[in-house]
Amino acid sequence: MLEEKNDNLPLADGVNPETETNTIVEAINSTNAEDSETASINENNHILLANYDELSLEELNTELENLLKNEKVTAIRDHVEGIKRSFLNKYNELIDEKRKVFLEENPEAFSTDFQYDLPAKNHFNSLYNNYKDQRNTHFKSIQDQLKTNLANRNQLIDELKDLVENTENYNAALKDIQQIRERWKNAGPIPKDNYNHVWNNFHFHLERFYDQLHLDREARDIDFKNNLDQKQKVIERASILINEPDIRKAFRELQTLHRIWKEEIGPVAKEYREEIWHKFSEITKQLHSKRESLQNEIREREELNLAKKNELIAAINSISTNKFNSHNDWQNAIKEIEQLRTQFFSAGRVPAEQSEDTWATFKNATRNFNVLKNNFYKDIKKEQQDNLVKKQALIEKAKSLAESTDYNTTTPAMKKIQEEWKHVGHVPRKFSDSLWKEFKQTCNSYFDRLHSERNQEMEVEMANFDRKKEYLESLKDFELTGDHKTDLDAIKVHIENWKGLGIVPQTRRHIEGKFNKVLDALFDKLSLSKKEAELVKFNNKIEHLIESNDGRRLQNETVFVQRKVEEIQSEIFQLENNVQFISNAKADNPLVKEINKNIERHKDELNLWKEKLVQLRNINKND
Known part of the structure; x- marks a missing residue:
């Protein structure tokens, strides 16, 4: 409007105050023009934005579903896009992990062979497509409405122009002007590209009307006074906003007051024009200054968040440079990375222009760590696969011996297999329990049977021991006849009888030594040659070893x-x-x-x- 002027007083920093004010007002007018077009597309319900990076995939779906169910589609664009960004980042990271695991477990497969169906992703796609359908339908109806509103406003301009140019009685036309202004006020938003042109055109003809209204000063002055009252109320409301703690809310309302000042309130008397505009523009500058301070604070916080996130990324990269050679070391490193990831997601927002790069750097750092981790466990899995083959071979070997009755040969072999099993490393976890169970059952089957037969043999051997003890006692009464051949034959009979009594338990074999001493005494009494006696005793010893197996x-x-x-x-x-x-x-x-x-x-x-x-x-x- 022509009355919105300022004194050309220079600022302390050399900036012309009128230039600064015009810059601020132009920015507000530009925002109002855009808001005028998109008011019905993106309603400003001020729904709080959550930190979607902290939510799981299922929680993000729940958040999106609640927004679609409880809020207008025109008010949730920023929220939906934030949810979409966080969901896809988390989903893509999950898919990368699943693909790596698939390729590690299937070394012959290609990346294109990988398929993974995640119900949460299908649910998200359904919800997001529903949102787009609703938004597109609404957007089309809004575009049609904007065009209709533009046509209506142009029609009002034509009516106003015709009234100014063809009216002879301006006092009588004042009522028509008020009706046109009321209709203009309620005509609705128009495309932002037409906003300033249409508004300037309308006010140009409106000022022409008032310029010609001097014939009836009383009517004009009443209108001027009414406009002055309305603009003073706008200034009062704007002055209250200076103390509003929510500066965002205050500045949004200031934009609305500027729109009302410009679009809904007519001109005032010339002697008040600069005065009231100066008051309004000063309040505008103060609010703009507070908004800039807030934005600077937000920027500083975002810069601090950026620095913190960069430190966390550097810490992840530092861990990736370490060399871990054991499962425990890698598990500890994984816990550290998870803690750093949690801190990263809760560190807060960073400057918008840095957001994508920061996320890409973070994702690359975690990916590098995961590559190293996966390579380590890939080697571990190969070793475990080799161990699996070794243990399966030992099981088959044990099974082939489990039914053997050649205990003297088989028992050492089975014990050797058990010892080899202890020295074979870990196998894949999904096979570990079943392999051990099968191996244990096979070995137990053999050794249970062995112990059962050994117990039976022990009973027989103890009975043999008792008989040999009785027999040894009976030899005390044996006496030589003095006939060499008769006595030698008798001794040999006792040897055969002794052997016929069978073997005794290992712990009772001292009785064999007692029998041998009796034999030695008998041979000494015989006039046998040393060689003959030695061979008889040696033959007895050997036959005992044979019988004992x-x-x-x-x-x-x-x-x-x-x-x-x-x-x-x-x-x-x-x-x-x-x-x-x-x-x-x-x-x-x-x-x-x-x-x-x-x-x-x-x-x-x-x-x-x-x-x-x-x-x-x-x-x-x-x-």
């Missing part, structure tokens, strides 16, 4: 006899060699005679051990 001791005995044969042969060779080095040695030389005597004694001993070795080898051949 003690293959290990039998094998040890064979090794011992072989070594004795080798030792005696070596001694004979050394003695014969020594004789050759005695110069001028004669057969009747005492030293030579002693050496030859030793050689003969060693040869007799060698023959004895060779016969023992023959007996052992014959046993091995028969086995």
Whole structure:
């Protein structure tokens, strides 16, 4: 309007006050023009924006569903877009994780083979499509209404123009002007591109009318006074807004007051125009200053939030540079990353121009950590898969031996399998319990049967022990007749009888030593040659080992006899060699005679051990 002027007083910083005021007012007018068009598209219900980054996918769906159910579609655009951004960020991150797991578990698969259906995503798609359908329907009706309102306002301008140009009695036309102004006031929003042009055109013809109304000063002055009262009320309301704690709310109402001042209230008398505009513009500048201070505070907080989020991202990157070589180390690192992620999501908003870059940097940092983590567990899974194959092979080996009755051979083999099992590492968790259960059942089946038979054998062996103890007691009454052959045959009968009584428990085998002592005493009384007695006792010992099925001791005995044969042969060779080095040695030389005597004694001993070795080898051949 033409009356909205200011004194051209320079500001302290060199800015022209009228220029500053015009800049602020133009900004408000521009906002009002846009709001005029979009008022019905985006109603300003001031629904509080939640921190959607802190909500889960299901909670975001619930929030969106409640908005669609309880609020107007024109009032929830910012909320819906915030929910959409947070939902897709979380969903895409989840899908990335699921895809990595799929590819790790299916190394032959391609990325395109991955499919994952998330009910929460389907629900979100349905809700968001519902929102778009409602909004598009509403938007189309609004566009049609804006065009209709524009046509109505142009019609009012034409009526006003015709009234100004063709009226002879302006006093009588004043009533028509008031009707046109009331209709203008209620004509509704128009496209923002037409806002200033249409408003200026209307007020141009309205001022023409008032300029010509000087013929009836009384009527004009009444209208001026009424307009002045309304503008003073606007100023009073604006002055109250200075103390409004919610500066956002105050500035939104200031925009409304500017719209009312410009669109709904007519001109005032010239002597008041600059005065009231100055008051209104000063209040506007004060509110604008408070708004800028608030925006600066918000900006500072957002900058602090940005710095904090950057620190959290740096901490994530720092953890990713560490080398973790154990499951526990990685689990601790994962907990740290989760704590940092939680702090990131609760750190608050950052400057809008930094939001996307910050999110992308954060996502890249967490992705890098996850790549390292997944590579580690991929190696672990490969090792666990190898361990799975090893344990399955041990189970099959144990099963192949579980029904064996060759306990002496099978038992050490089964124990070896159990020992190998202990040294095989972890297997995939889903197989761990079932594998152990199968292995344990297989081993228990064998050892339960072994213990059962061993218990039965123990009962038999204890009975044998009792009989041998009685038999040993009866030998105290045995006496030799003095006939060599008769006594030797009798001793051999006792040996056979003793063997026929069977083996005794391991813990009772000392009774065999007692029997051998009785035999030694009997052989000493007989006039047997040393060789003959030694072979009889050796044969008795070997047969006892055979009956006891003690293959290990039998094998040890064979090794011992072989070594004795080798030792005696070596001694004979050394003695014969020594004789050759005695110069001028004669057969009747005492030293030579002693050496030859030793050689003969060693040869007799060698023959004895060779016969023992023959007996052992014959046993091995028969086995």
